[in-house]
Amino acid sequence: MAATLPADSVGRVSPQSVRFDEPLLLECGRELPGYTLAYETYGVLNADATNAILVCHALSGNHHAAGYDSEDARKPGWWEACIGPGKPLDTNRFFVVCSNNLGGCHGSTGPTSEDPATGQAYGADFPLVTVGDWVRTQARLADHLGIERWAAVAGGSLGGMQALQWAIDLPERIGHAIVIAAAPRLSAQNIAFNEVARQAIRSDPDFHEGRYALTGDRPRTGLMLARMLGHITYLSEAAMGEKFGRERRDERGAFGFHYGVEFEVESYLRHQGESFVDRFDANTYLLMTKALDYFDPAAATGGDLSKALARTTAPFFVASFTSDWRFPPAASHEIVRALLDINKRVSYAEIEADHGHDAFLMPVPRYQEVFGAYMNRVAEEVGA
C-alpha cells in the first residue's frame, strides 16, 4: 500500500461476508442448501437507502473493486478508475457494493468451498451457475443490506451482462442499468476462445476431472494457458503493439534459436499466466466461461432482444470502446438499438480508446467524464 493513499481512493477496505441459509434453486435445476457471499462496500448508505449502487465483476474479478485491502497491497481494487471520491461512482454520494459472485474463489461459496454433503471441496461438483442465478443471489444481498432498490447496477464485460439481466429480471429493484463493454450474447468467436481455454484447463493432467483439491495438485499449466489467451483478447492489437512491439529481452543480441522467452510480449504473457494461477481457481474459471457462453437474454424471446427488454423500466447507460474486439462497439449498438426500438431510455457513449477490452478498467478521461456525468444525474435523482 502506498505510504500515502491517493486522495481520490476509498483507501483501506475490508471484506465482509454474509451467510444465506435459505436454499437456492439454480437454473441448472440443482439446489444449493445455502451459500456465503463475500462483499465490500464503499461510502455510506443514506437514511432512505436510495443511494446504493451494485457493482458486478467480470470473469476473473471479485468483490475487491476499490481501495486497498491490506497494509501491503500494491494495487487497488479492479475498478479503482471509476469508484472513489469524485469518481463516476462517487463514494461521497453513493454507497457502492460489490460482491464476489456465487461460484467464485475469493470468499463466496464456490468450487473451493466445502460441500456440506461430503465434507470435501465441491470441486467439479459445484453446479454451473448463470447470470440469472447471480442476479438472484445479489438480490438477497440487497435484502440483507436493507436495500430495496439499487440506484444503479453497474458493470463492465460479464459485469455489464449482470446489469442487463438485473434490468430484465427485477425491474422494480433497479434504478439504472450501467452496461459497459458488454454484449447481449457471446459471438461464435467469443465462445471459441472460451472453449480453447476450457480445453486447456480440462486436459491438464493435474485437473483430475475437477477434483484436484483432493490430490493436492492444481491444473496450473492449463489455467496459465487460459489466462495467457484471455490476455490477448483483452488488449487491442494496437495496444499490444505499442506496449511491446517486437521488443526483445536482449535487444542487442541475435535471436536465441530456442524456446525460452525472447520477445517482451512472451515475457508479459507468461508473467500474467503464472501470477494468475496463484490467485484463481480453475473450476471457477471454467464455470465463469460457461456463464458467459450461456448468457443470451433474447433466446427466451426467439432472438428478439427488444422483446426480452420489454419489461425493463430502468434507463440504460451503455458504453463501448473503439478498440475493443472482444465485445466490440457493434455488440453495444445492438443493445442500444433494441432499447430504442421499444422507446426505452438509453444513453450511449462510444469511447475512443486504444486499450482494447481492458479500457473499461482504465482511467480513460473521456470515459470517466461521460460515465461521471451520467452518474451525477443518477445521484441528483435519488437525492444523493
Add this chain to the structure above:
Amino acid sequence: MAATLPADSVGRVSPQSVRFDEPLLLECGRELPGYTLAYETYGVLNADATNAILVCHALSGNHHAAGYDSEDARKPGWWEACIGPGKPLDTNRFFVVCSNNLGGCHGSTGPTSEDPATGQAYGADFPLVTVGDWVRTQARLADHLGIERWAAVAGGSLGGMQALQWAIDLPERIGHAIVIAAAPRLSAQNIAFNEVARQAIRSDPDFHEGRYALTGDRPRTGLMLARMLGHITYLSEAAMGEKFGRERRDERGAFGFHYGVEFEVESYLRHQGESFVDRFDANTYLLMTKALDYFDPAAATGGDLSKALARTTAPFFVASFTSDWRFPPAASHEIVRALLDINKRVSYAEIEADHGHDAFLMPVPRYQEVFGAYMNRVAEEVGA
C-alpha cells in the same frame, strides 16, 4: 478422390523427393550434413525453363498444393483454388513446384527424420530454421530442377513471407514476387498467439522436452490446443458467426450445464484440433511458429523496410483480404508503401472477403480474377 476429377484440377499427383548431400549452414549457426526435400510439380517445364513458379506453403501446409495425391483423397491440395488449368497459376502455361519446407513433417528432413549422428529421430534437436534458410534450400531445389530463375515465387501467409525473402536474397533468380495475405513481420499480437500455442505444446506432459518419439507418446493435447487456437485466428469473427453463430448440437434442448460439446463452434474446433494431430508433428509446428516470429527483413536495415527491399528487382503482386485480422490489409499496405517509396513496381489488390485469413486459400472470384490477370502478364512475359 471424386469419381470424376474436376476439369480444372491438375488431377492425380505424386510426390517426388530429392536428397542434397552438400552440408547446409543454417542461420542459427548449426550445419545440417544433408537433407531431403519432398516436392510436387504440376504442368510442364518449357524448353528454356522460363515458365517455372515456386509455390511456398504456410505454417501447416506442405508440398501437396494441388490435385489429388491418392486414390481415396477426399480433398485436393491446399491451393487448389489457385493452381490448375485455367486458374491463376495456370498449369497449361506454368510449371508449378511446391516443396515441403525444411523442418516439415511430410517428407522433407525435419524433426521426425533420423538424425545421422544418433540414428534416432531429431525431435527437439532439429535446428530452428528461418525463412532465409528455406529460400536457400528452395534455390538448391531450383538448381536440381534446372531452373535458373523462377518466373515467380508465390505464397500466402508464411508462404508470402518466403516470396518476399526470395526477392531480397536472390533477386537475380526471381521474376515476380507474389505476396498474399502476408506481413513484413509479425505484430506483438501474432507473436502472443504463437507463444500460447507453443506453451500449450511444450507444457503437454507427453512432449518430453521434444523427445517424444523415443517414448511412443505424442503431445496430442498440446498440439490440438495450438490448432484450435490457430483456427480462431484464421477465420474472421463474421465468418465464424455466419458459419456457426450460437447454433447448438441440441437446438431444442435447454443448456446441458456440462463441459461437453454444446455449441457447434465447439464441435468444429475440437474436430479441427483432433484431426490435425493425426497428420502433423508438434516439433515442426513449434519451429514453424518460430520462423514466423523471427521473420523481419527490415530488422537488418534498422527497421527501414524500403532499405531492405532496395536490392529487389522483381515486380511485386501484393494482395490482402478485408476481413483478415491475422495479417490485415494494413500489413500489406506497409509492403506496398515501402516498395513505392523506392520506385519499385508493385500491384496491389485488397479483396473484399468475409473468410478472414483463410480467404487466401479459397476460390474468391475477385481474388482469382486479379491474381489470374497478373499471372497472365507474367506468362506472356516469359513466353509461356
